[in-house]
Amino acid sequence: MALLGNSAIYLGLALSIYSLVIMLIGVKKQNQQLVDSGKGAILSVFLVTAISMALLLYLLGTSQFQFEYVKNYTSTELPLVYKLAALWAGNAGSLLLWTFFLALYNVMIMNSRMLRGNPMVPYVGMILTANTVFFMFILAFVAKPFVLLDEVPLEGNGLNPMLQNPGMMLHPVTLYLGYVGLSVPFAFAMAALLLKNIDDFWIKVTRRWTIVAWLFLTLGNLLGAQWAYVELGWGGYWAWDPVENASFMPWLTATAFLHSVMIQERKNMLKVWNVSLIIISYALTLFGTFLVRSGVLTSVHAFSNSNLGTYFLLYMGIAVIGGLYVLMSRYHLLRRDSGQFESLLSKESSFLLNNLILVGAAFSVFWGTNFPLISEAVRGTKVTVGAPFFNQVNAPIMLALLFVMAVCPLIAWQRSSLKNFRDNFLIPLALTVVLFLALVAMGMTKIWALVSFSVVGFLFLTHIQEFYRGIRARRKMTQETVPVAAWRLMIRNKRRYGGYIVHFGIAMIAIGIIGSNNFESDLAKTVKQGETIEIAGYTLTYESLAQRSEGINDIVFADLAVSKNGQAVGVIRAEKVFYGNWPEPSTEVGLISTFKEDLYVALSAWEPDGRATFSIKVNPLVKWIWTGGIIVVIGSLFAIWKGRFGNVVPKYTGVERKVS
Incomplete structure (x- = not known):
């Protein structure tokens, strides 16, 4: 097994190098047979990578403890689903998964019917294959997945309890798909510049790829937040942890890119x-991987310290410098025939402002994340940058972003008049004022919450108005019913209305964040059995404390009867799990969730006489975050549903165009 696994890795490395070299020669000599040979090698790389991953999954699933990776991350008591999930529990397995996704993307592009004969394809293949060469090198010589132990242990170390959660079955996978997916638009951008194709062709080709990568990044961040909420027991979902930030930064810059490309497509600008932006987004994916694997920053998400960080830092430097060199060498071509802004009051300007806000947010997160390293390098003292810094800096930035999101759909292209502003914004603004006053009348006094909820309400109102106007205009022309007119309007403008649906989802997420950060209640209290705890209208009666066994694990659990304003709600159970092969216990929180609020209970400690200490939180509107995430997914899928590359991709044959 070890021989087969290692041979597959070495063969994958050799094939990757062969593909890169042979396609480079094929492009230089305009030899289509050599290019096709390189494409065949790319398919072979995918196959051997798939074999390697399937083999590692088999070893994990069957508890082959003679392999170091299996012994480190699984045990016989571990359920099969978590044995398989151990694939991404350590460096070697997670990098193998990353390489598999990279090879998969490469094969899909190389064999796309819509891109057949396109001269950019060999260049894209070479750039993606260069990535594959790096990761195959790491798997072959640094983080080896098939290392055998000198002695076969009877039992493995088991999986970190924090990873034994359904969310961790999806969170790393979606995040990797997003990270790797951003290499596709980067490869096309570099290919376009190398071929001196300075139009927006590469953007149109990669539009769906970019949205898919962005969608997976979004899912990865949301699933990670949900995992932290239910698994870590601290009552929150986002702590501005360095690894959380590492996945958030490319999401911000990729979001900016998805908006600004619309200006280039329509106005030949930017x-x-x-x-x-796409170079920065790609670089940030590598930077995030560096943070996770280098051990330079402490994080509950990071892998153990290793020398991988040095390799990733070096590779990131080569990629960024190479990308910037290609960009600067074609700078004069990109600036030629570029459009200009005609008015500050235009959709183009609002999109640019949107970009500046998103990049500003990414920079603030980057600075806060890396300041401890900078401080240690300059002053010799590592200064901790905590959540208060990120909240204070990013809260106004994100509020400004929500406002721009609300305004942008109603502003005209090129130039907006005062009449346009009056006609488009009068009703939404008036209703927003009504909303503000209603919140004040309801007793809301926190000014930041009032302003934030009002801005989100304004966003909803402007988008609803856009839907209303579109449906009304279509009905006037077709006499269709409202549902039919709405569906056909959206289906004929999938990208536009899919984007609006995404905006609705983002607004719902914002509602959850605003509510939970401004109006949470928390209490820690030690009580005897039969005593009650009062918090935010809830009454929790501590009924019992008991212990049970599940395999080699011992579970201490407490039951509390819950009522709200005198009405019985149910029974909530909070647990502390002691794993037989792990030194630290894990917290399993008790949770009652509604769209209004979450009752969140964690068992902190207990005494021999039955007394127990509970950490209790009432988190308003958190469910809006997870529901908003579902809406974002729906909108993204709608925007890329049945996209037609055939309308935007010109046909070429062979490798007719030379690099000049």
């Missing part, structure tokens, strides 16, 4: 900016 070409340099768009290429720069």
